[in-house]
Amino acid sequence: MAHAYTPGLKVTEKLLVRKHRILPLKGEVIVKVGDQVSPDDVVARTHLPGNVVPLNVANKLGIPPEDMGEVMVVKEGQPIKDGEPIAVKKAFIKWFSSTCTATIDGTLESISSVTGQVLQRGHPIPVEVTAYLKGEVVDVIPDEGVVVSCQAAFIQGIFGIGGEASGTLHIAVPDNTTVLEANLIDENMKDQVIVGGSLVTADAIKKAIKVGVKGIVIGGFDDKDLRDFLGYDIGVAITGSEEIGVTLVVTEGFGQINMAQKTFELLKRNQGEMVCINGATQIRAGVIRPEVVIPIRSEGVAASQEGEAQMEGLAIGSPVRVIRHPYFGRLGKVTDLPAPLHKLESESKARILEVEFDNGERAIVPRANVETIESK
Amino acid sequence: MAKFENPDEIKVIVATDCGSTTTKAILIEYINGEYRLITRGEAPTTVEAPFEDVTMGVLNAVAEVEELSGRKLLDENGRFISPCQGDVGTDVFISTSSAGGGLQMMVAGVVRSMTAESAERAALGAGAIVMDVIASNDKRLPHQQIERIRALRPDMILLSGGIDGGTMTHVVEIAELISAADPRPRLGSSYKLPIIYAGNKDATGPVKDALIDKVDLKTVENLRPVLERENLGPAREEIHEQFMEHVMAQAPGYKKLMSWADAPIMPTPGAVGLIIQTIAEIYGIEALGVDIGGATTDVFSVFRPDGKTPVFNRTVSANLGMSYSISNVFAEATLPMVMRWVPFKMDERDLRNRVKNKMIRPTTIPQSMEELIFEQAIAKEALRLALIQHKSFATVLKGIQQQRTIADAFEQSTSGATIVNMMSLDMLIGSGGVLSHAPRRQQSALMMIDAFMPEGVTRLAVDSIFMMPQLGVLTEVQPKAATEVFEKDCLIHLGTCIAPSGTSKKPGPVLKYTLELPTGAVSGTLEHLEMKRFDLGVQENGLPMTAKATFEPERGYDVGGGKGNKVTKVIHGGVVGIILDGRGRPFDLSSLSEDERVTYLKKWMTELNIYPADKL
Numbered sequence: 003m004a005h006a007y008t009p010g011l012k013v014t015e016k017l018l019v020r021k022h023r024i025l026p027l028k029g030e031v032i033v034k035v036g037d038q039v040s041p042d043d044v045v046a047r048t049h050l051p052g053n054v055v056p057l058n059v060a061n062k063l064g065i066p067p068e069d070m071g072e073v074m075v076v077k078e079g080q081p082i083k084d085g086e087p088i089a090v091k092k093a094f095i096k097w098f099s100s101t102c103t104a105t106i107d108g109t110l111e112s113i114s115s116v117t118g119q120v121l122q123r124g125h126p127i128p129v130e131v132t133a134y135l136k137g138e139v140v141d142v143i144p145d146e147g148v149v150v151s152c153q154a155a156f157i158q159g160i161f162g163i164g165g166e167a168s169g170t171l172h173i174a175v176p177d178n179t180t181v182l183e184a185n186l187i188d189e190n191m192k193d194q195v196i197v198g199g200s201l202v203t204a205d206a207i208k209k210a211i212k213v214g215v216k217g218i219v220i221g222g223f224d225d226k227d228l229r230d231f232l233g234y235d236i237g238v239a240i241t242g243s244e245e246i247g248v249t250l251v252v253t254e255g256f257g258q259i260n261m262a263q264k265t266f267e268l269l270k271r272n273q274g275e276m277v278c279i280n281g282a283t284q285i286r287a288g289v290i291r292p293e294v295v296i297p298i299r300s301e302g303v304a305a306s307q308e309g310e311a312q313m314e315g316l317a318i319g320s321p322v323r324v325i326r327h328p329y330f331g332r333l334g335k336v337t338d339l340p341a342p343l344h345k346l347e348s349e350s351k352a353r354i355l356e357v358e359f360d361n362g363e364r365a366i367v368p369r370a371n372v373e374t375i376e377s378k
Numbered sequence: 379m380a381k382f383e384n385p386d387e388i389k390v391i392v393a394t395d396c397g398s399t400t401t402k403a404i405l406i407e408y409i410n411g412e413y414r415l416i417t418r419g420e421a422p423t424t425v426e427a428p429f430e431d432v433t434m435g436v437l438n439a440v441a442e443v444e445e446l447s448g449r450k451l452l453d454e455n456g457r458f459i460s461p462c463q464g465d466v467g468t469d470v471f472i473s474t475s476s477a478g479g480g481l482q483m484m485v486a487g488v489v490r491s492m493t494a495e496s497a498e499r500a501a502l503g504a505g506a507i508v509m510d511v512i513a514s515n516d517k518r519l520p521h522q523q524i525e526r527i528r529a530l531r532p533d534m535i536l537l538s539g540g541i542d543g544g545t546m547t548h549v550v551e552i553a554e555l556i557s558a559a560d561p562r563p564r565l566g567s568s569y570k571l572p573i574i575y576a577g578n579k580d581a582t583g584p585v586k587d588a589l590i591d592k593v594d595l596k597t598v599e600n601l602r603p604v605l606e607r608e609n610l611g612p613a614r615e616e617i618h619e620q621f622m623e624h625v626m627a628q629a630p631g632y633k634k635l636m637s638w639a640d641a642p643i644m645p646t647p648g649a650v651g652l653i654i655q656t657i658a659e660i661y662g663i664e665a666l667g668v669d670i671g672g673a674t675t676d677v678f679s680v681f682r683p684d685g686k687t688p689v690f691n692r693t694v695s696a697n698l699g700m701s702y703s704i705s706n707v708f709a710e711a712t713l714p715m716v717m718r719w720v721p722f723k724m725d726e727r728d729l730r731n732r733v734k735n736k737m738i739r740p741t742t743i744p745q746s747m748e749e750l751i752f753e754q755a756i757a758k759e760a761l762r763l764a765l766i767q768h769k770s771f772a773t774v775l776k777g778i779q780q781q782r783t784i785a786d787a788f789e790q791s792t793s794g795a796t797i798v799n800m801m802s803l804d805m806l807i808g809s810g811g812v813l814s815h816a817p818r819r820q821q822s823a824l825m826m827i828d829a830f831m832p833e834g835v836t837r838l839a840v841d842s843i844f845m846m847p848q849l850g851v852l853t854e855v856q857p858k859a860a861t862e863v864f865e866k867d868c869l870i871h872l873g874t875c876i877a878p879s880g881t882s883k884k885p886g887p888v889l890k891y892t893l894e895l896p897t898g899a900v901s902g903t904l905e906h907l908e909m910k911r912f913d914l915g916v917q918e919n920g921l922p923m924t925a926k927a928t929f930e931p932e933r934g935y936d937v938g939g940g941k942g943n944k945v946t947k948v949i950h951g952g953v954v955g956i957i958l959d960g961r962g963r964p965f966d967l968s969s970l971s972e973d974e975r976v977t978y979l980k981k982w983m984t985e986l987n988i989y990p991a992d993k994l
Contacts, residue, residue, distance in 0.1 A: 054558045056520040056551075067547075111558060116550045116584040121558045161738045225730040237706025238673075238697055239737050255738065257731035285702055285738055326742040327732060327749055348750035349817035349990075352743060371742045 011158040011253075011291065011373070013265050019154045019295055020140070023131045024147035026050065031142050039133035039150060041168040041278050046131045046147045052124030055106050060118020062102045063091040067118035073102075074120075076110050082122055083107050089120075134166050135278050136297045155272055155296040157253065157265055159219070162281030162292025163228075164249035165242050169195045169216035171269065171277040171296065178266035181258070182220060184209040191215050195277045195294075197269045201258040202250075204231050210248050217249040217279045219269065219294055221261030228256075242282025242290075249281040251292045254323075259331040262323070262375065272296045316374060322357060326371040333375070334359040385856040388469045390462040392443070392451060393848035394436050395646055396423055396475040396635075401432075403439035404848050405447050405468075406863055412919075413859035415867035418843060419443040424631070425477040431631035432477060433638075458638060470855055473639050474847040476646035477629065481505060481621050482564060484532040486512040486556065488539035488548040491776045491794065493577065496602045497538040499771075500576070500610040502692045504617040505648025506533075512555075514539075514548045520555060527559035533625045534571065535561065535593075536613060537585070540578030542603045549577045553588040560592055563624070570594040572620045576601040576613040596620065608775060621645060641854045647676055647692065649850025653864060654678045654807070655690050656853045660861055663804035664688075666830070667846070668761060670810035672701035672740055675760055677768040683797040691772035691797075695764040700757060700812050701740030708733045711759035718967050719755035719828060721979040721994055722748070747993040750817070754825055757812040761829030769796040800963075801833040801879060801938060807869065809841035820911075820988050823872045823954045833879040833963050834938035835929075837922075837950050838872040866920035871952035873914065873922070877959035880935035881966075882906050888960040889937065890930040893949075896923060904960040909982045911958075914951025922950040935962075957986065 029048020033039060059074070060067045073089040082088055082104035089102040104110075104122055111121040133139075137152025174186050174196040182198025184205040195217040196210065202220040204227040210218055229235050232244065253265050277296045284290040316322070320336045338356035344366065345351055352368040359365070391406040391413075401423045405416045419442025424435035437456050444451050450466045453459050459467035483506040487494025494513040501508050509530050512523050535556065539549030556573070563571040573593045575585050582597055589595050598612040622642055626632040636643055644652075650669065658665045658680035667678040675698045680688045697706040708716060713726060729752070736742060736753075744750040776794040808814070808826050816822045822840050826832075845868040852860040878889050885906050892901040895914055904910060914923050928946045929937045939945040949956060967975055980994045 051560075053521050054524045056555070056558075112554070114550070114554055114588070116587075117547050117554060119551060119554060121554065123558075161734075224727065225734045226727050228734075229730075235705070235709035236734075237709045238703055239705070255731075256734040257728070283738075285740060325739045326735070326745060328746050330732075330735065346743075347746050348744045349747075350743060350750070350815070351817075368743050368745055371745060373739075 011160060013157050013262065013268060013375070015155055015268060016298065017154055017156040018151060019135065019137075019156060020149055020151045021135055022143075022147065022149055023134060024143070025131055026129060028145040029129070031145065031148060033139050033142070033148060035139055035142055037139045038137075039139060040136050041132065041134055041166075041276075043133045044130045045133050045139070045150070048129050049126035050129055052108050052126050053106075054111065055122045055124065056119050057102070057105055057122060058117070058119045059089045059102045059113075063089060063100055065091060065118070068115050070113055070115045070118060074113055076104075078110055078112055080110055081108070082110050132166075134168075134280075135295060136168075136276055152295075152297040154298055155268055157219075157251075157268065157294040159251040159253045159281075159283075159292035159294065160255055161223075161239065161241075161252045162250055162283045163232075163241050163244050164217075164246060164281040166278070166280045166282075167195070167216045167249040168276065168278040169193050171195050171197065171272055171275050173197045173270050173273050175199045178221065178261040178263055182206045182218070187213060187215065189213045195219065195279055197266070198261075199266070200260045203227065207231060207248065207250070211246070215248055217251065217277075217281075219251045219253065219279065221252070221254045222257050222259035223250065223252045224258070225256050239283055239285040242280070242284075244281075249279055251279055251281055251294055254331065255325070257331075262333070264375070269294070316355060316369065316372075321375045322355075322372040323375055324357065324367055324372050329357075329359075329365055329367060332359050337364065385858070388856050388859065390449070390468045391470045391472070391852065391856065391859060392440060392458070392468045393471070393852055394439060394473045395649075395844075395847040396425070396432055396435065396473060396477045397646070398425075398477050398480075399423055401435035401439045402844070402848070403436070403443045404845055405443045405449065405451075406852075406859055408859070412866075413856075413862040415845070415863050416449075417443055417446040418845075419446060423477050425629060431634075432475070432629065433631045433634050436473070436635060470640045471638055472641045472848070472851045472855060473635060474644045474646045474649045474851050475626065475629075475632070480507055480647070481617075481625055481645045482507045482509055482533050483536060483617070484509050484512065484527065484530055484561075485536045486538070486552050487577075488514050488552065490516050492605070493538045493540065493602050495771075495776065496608050496610065497536050497576070497613070499608070499691065500601055500613040501536050501617065502694065503610060503648070503651060503690060504614040504621075505645030505651065505692075506617065507694060507696070512552065514552065524555055524559045527556060527561050531562055531564040532571070533564050534617070534620050535573045536617065537573055537575050538577040538601050538613075540581060540600075541605055542579050542600050544578055546578055546581035546584060549581050550584045550588060553585040557588045557592055569624060569628075572596060572624050574598060574613060574616050574620065576616075594624075606775065618642065618644065618648070641851055644847075644851050646847045647694070649847040650676070651678050651690060651692050652850035652853050653846050653860060655680055655688070656850075656857060656861060657805075657864060658688055660857075661804075664799070664802055665805045665807065666798075666803055667807040668764065668809070668813075668826075669841075669844075669846075670757065670760060670764070670808070670812055671699050672811075673697075673699040673703050675699060675764040675810075677764050679768065679772055679798060681772070681797045681799060681802070683774060683799075689772075689797060691768065693764070693768045693771045695767050698760045698764050700753070700760065700810070701736060703737075704740075704756060705733050705737040707756055707760040707763065710763055711756075716755050716759050718975065719758050719979070720751055721976050721983065724748075724752065747989060751989060754812065754816070754821060758825050758829045761825065765798075765830055769798045772796060772798050800831060800836075801936070803832060803836055805837045805839065806830060806832055807839050807841060809844050809846065813840050814842060814844065818988065819870065819872055819953045820986050823875070823957065824983075824986060824988055827875050827877070827957065827959060831877070831963055831965055832875050833877055834936070835945070835947060835949060836875050836877070838875055838952070838954070839869040840872060841868055842870045843868075871916055871922040871950065873952035873954040873956055874949045875957045875959055876927075876929060876937060876949070877961070877963060878904075878929075878931045878935035878937050879963040880931070880941065881962045881964065882934065883969075887932055888935055888962070889932065889958070891958060892928045893956060894926045896925070904958045906960055906962065907978060908960040909958065909985050910960075911954070911986050912956040914949070914955050916952060922952050924948050924950055925956075927956075954986075
């Protein structure tokens, strides 16, 4: 296949970010095109049908299911209240009558004379969708949701934990190689999104949660710490719903690995700005990567479109990062792209490239094991 | 397109498989009295935006086949030229598809280990991904079941429950739960979700009453009419019917593709199951196939528990794979189990990070020998775990009263015992990147032996380019072509593994052997914990060479004829040859000390020429 390389993650100074904010079911959109919104503003809301709780009335009353019609005192579609009677079996002597009461508040959905079961439906559950970004509503999809857009500095991570969050951006380390340790986190960082260097320790994350940090953006994270921290091993990379009290965006990979200089510099330039992050990751068909969005006010140069194809491919001089051992994490420039298949040390035959690392050393690497470093 | 009364008139066949990322086309021609693969081509699948028309990918893949073969297949309007005349056109076009996530189903039954399991077997056999199994006794509360049904958006639901004439209450209750959940189909909301009812025929009326307003209900024969018998055929056929009518029809371009095809488009795994069943049937053998992918591992098997009737089973291990799911393999198998196959020490923290980095960057490949050895160790564990799941699913029917004689009392076989018998298994077929593209074929053979631990005499093969799906559909049109191409072009015959079953605590002989190889007879003794390899290759027509062999196991060891009994049979060669495995069964590395383990691993790997000696 022609594109046997990883296209790389986006790290860009200015991008037009558009986010679809859609309800799970049809409902009401409460903003209009042109409205300015903040991350926590509700843009659409709806009600999910309530939970269904079955109740076997025939069993409770000791009657055959076909007698259901005679005992029910509440009809299908009528409201019910927890503890109030819905069926009564009358007897000649009132004392021997028995009653079956509802077990939830809501409505009676159905009565079955085959199984003797009734279905009770709880009250509708309200669901709200927030704007997530600080920006403008540029489109309304009637009854479903909106599209929020803003110009922003945009960084794609490789892996994340936790859902959407926003706060003020704070650089907590002097440079991109520093490990973010617990002693670098203090109470002033409450409600902030903090940036570390090459690694964040498990203690630092615990401290961050304790002081109320909203999110951490970091170069690398140790898998063993992740497992100890979550209490389980992440088997399949589908994340975003963890409720650990902080959102984590890892920009480079697992293990101690310096955050790319460009990423770090971009974050540093935006110190003190409001930032929106999302740790949700899905690495299967329809890849979702975690992200850091820093909405910007300045006009200046036109921003490129999110998702705009930037697949120029590899060329001599392209900056790349190696993403597998034995050169994992090293940065360099492509110096040769030979066409024929090359036999690797593992004896696999693959298309390769020659890379010159920052220290001048050169190496042969399979094209599948590098990613281009995109920046605009 | 031309239809053929007599399949023997079919001389040229084009078959495609539309995978989620790549569409693969093959060209088969009848030349010199046999069907052979001429060439293959591939192109990216075009189901997703911006193309949203699967036929574009199909045409691109076919165009590559045209270029490579010199046969003109498409006319100027991009339609197949049919029937073939000389070197223009094709007689038949067929296709399979797993694009857009394949066929995703939910199944429901009354008792988890009985009707629900039969329903699961029917769905898996039809090539579906089973998203969840709902049963009256699955330990979830009814409202939890309803929430689950509501949250899943399957392509269809298969509902079963109760034997004919039995109690109706439970299956109607499940129908009521489904009705309350009001499930929506995965693709589009323009049609009602298809539900296939294959349960107690007496309950058809009440089930209809509960569901008819909300779903598109189809009724077929009960898949468990009596406890002692499964009747999965009608349910499977209806699943294929609904797959064509609803799922395929919703996917972009499929209506056009369906109109081109000479046989119904089949879900890819369903077609793989068909070819394995066909091979098992034609040769009267027991076969086990495995396809290890990036996210999932499929296992297909045909065994004959009564010695005669073939029983087919398929399982999908959803989270055992070599890229997206590699971290899960590591978590389920545990580190020591993976590392037992690695003949050197590695740091745990570093290993964990390497596995996770492969998960988040799934397209990378092992560059160093150390990485390859480690990746193949993980593959062995993924395959081993997938077989365990398959064994626990491929069982005799559960919940049946068995009449036992005094002789059976010592057999300890219970209701629900597995029918997977590694001793009677004749053929093991592997496919998927890690097996099909291993740098050395010996590595594929050893991965399968270490993972599956075949017993007795077992042939080994790999599917070189994953052609099994196309050949599966071809069995419906021209079975002779399918089996000939399968044997000669699809399979890479690796050879045969001879592994005596039995254990010994001390060194000593396990087996005496005589192999009448074309280069001359060899005989000798296989020692405990020893592995040996002999050359016995492949003929020019792609079929393996054969040789007569005699095996005399020691007392306590069995190669298929009973403990200590001599076995004489014809064995098949391949690109690896004949492997004698004296490590015993069950095989247990844990009885060896750390140093012994490394020494033995290196010895086996050197004897079989698995890795370069200087890298061990």
